[in-house]
Amino acid sequence: xxxxxxxxxxxSIQEGENATMNCSYKTSINNLQWxxxxxxxxxVHLILIRSNEREKHSGRxxxxxxxxxxxxxxxxxxxxxADTASYFCAxxxxxxxxxxxxxxLLAVQP
Amino acid sequence: GAGVSQSPSNKVTEKGxxxxxxxxxxxxxxxLYWYRQxxxxxxxxxxxxxxxxAPDKSGLPSxxxxxxxxxxxxxxxxxxxxQQEDSAVxxxxxxxxxxxxxxxxxxxxxxxx
Numbered sequence: 001x002x003x004x005x006x007x008x009x010x011x012s013i014q015e016g017e018n019a020t021m022n023c024s025y026k027t028s029i030n031n032l033q034w035x036x037x038x039x040x041x042x043x044v045h046l047i048l049i050r051s052n053e054r055e056k057h058s059g060r061x062x063x064x065x066x067x068x069x070x071x072x073x074x075x076x077x078x079x080x081x082a083d084t085a086s087y088f089c090a091x092x093x094x095x096x097x098x099x100x101x102x103x104x105l106l107a108v109q110p
Numbered sequence: 111g112a113g114v115s116q117s118p119s120n121k122v123t124e125k126g127x128x129x130x131x132x133x134x135x136x137x138x139x140x141x142l143y144w145y146r147q148x149x150x151x152x153x154x155x156x157x158x159x160x161x162x163x164a165p166d167k168s169g170l171p172s173x174x175x176x177x178x179x180x181x182x183x184x185x186x187x188x189x190x191x192x193q194q195e196d197s198a199v200x201x202x203x204x205x206x207x208x209x210x211x212x213x214x215x216x217x218x219x220x221x222x223x
Contacts, residue, residue, distance in 0.1 A: 003152075030209055043153075043201065043214040088152070095166050096141065096208045100153040 003099040004032070004072075004089035012107045019079050021104040023072040023089030030093055032065060034074050036085045037103070043088075046074070081110045112136065114215035116202050122221045123192055131187040131218045135204030142185050143205075143212060144169075144177060148198040156200075159185060160208060192222045 007022045023032070034046040047063045049056045049072065056063045062075040072091075076083055086105050090098035115134045123129050135142050144156040155169040159179045170176070174193075179185040189196055199219050203212040 033211065035214075042216055043203075045211050045213060048211050090153075092209075094208070095158055096205060096210070096212065097143070097155050097158055097166060097169075098145070098153070098203075098212060099155060100145075102152045 004091050004101045006087065006089055006101045006104040008104060009102070010105045010107070012109065013079055015079060015081055015108055015110050017079055019076045019083070019106055019108070021074045021087050021089075021106070023074070023091075023101070025070050025072075025089075025091040027070075027091075027093065029067070029091040030096070031091075032072050033090045033092065033098065034061075034063060034072075035088045035090060035100075037088065038085045046087075076106075079106075079108045081108050084108045114202055114204055114213055116200075116215040116218050118218055119216065120219045120221075122223065124223055125194060126191055128188065128190045129192055129220065131189075131200050131220070133185045133187070133202030133204075133215060135183060135185070135202070136206075136213060137183075139204035139206050139213075140182065141205045141208050141210075141212075142179060143203045144185070144187050145201045145203065146198040147201060147217075153201065156187070189220075192220075194222050196220060197222045 031050045033048045060077045086103040088100045088103045142159040145153045158166045174190045177187045199217040201217045203214045205212045
């Protein structure tokens with residue numbers, strides 16, 4: 001299975017701190033996507049990184065991809081209370097079928 | 111522009127009844143995906159459409175589940191003879207083409223009593 005496995009399962013930080021979440025997967029991929037979900041609904045797309053890319057930025061988000069280690073990381077800088085959510089990585093292959101793990105639950109304390 | 115929409119938002123049904131869930135993808139998106147998320151579980155892939163055809167149905171849990179897509183746009187997911195274990199949030203996503211970003215709808219929360 002190419003399921004993404006997020007680590008840690010839960011993370012609690014103070015507002016203003018950085019949060020790092022890691023993802024590992026098992027098979028070769030075409031791309032890897034990161035999503036955020038609040039309260040069990042509303043999956044919001046954050047970043048898509050392709051297999052030939054190593055790093056990508058979007059605002060306060062930084063994603064890295066190491067295909068040799070089959071791993072990715074998501075860094076949120078200067079976190080805010082509104083960043084509190086579950087974060088999922090979703091590796092995908094040719095059909096772009098996304099296989100999600102159970103996610104990292106991030107709690108940002110004000 | 112409009113995002114992916116799904117209806118109904120919530121559905122409560124009795125065990126044994128059939129239900130239909132609808133997904134309206136973003137206009138112009140050729141690929142459409144159905145997933146479901148059970149309580150405390152990750153998202154589970156169900157089926158994928160490219161145009162009106164479904165190259166990958168590998169995630170459908172049983173033959174009680176079927177889906178179709180017409181006109182390269184709207185899709186319906188049908189669950190026949192619902193069971194309590196079918197209770198979940200059913201999410202639809204679309205992408206412009208395969209290998210591009212998938213945008214998710216708000217989901218349909220199904221509760222089978």
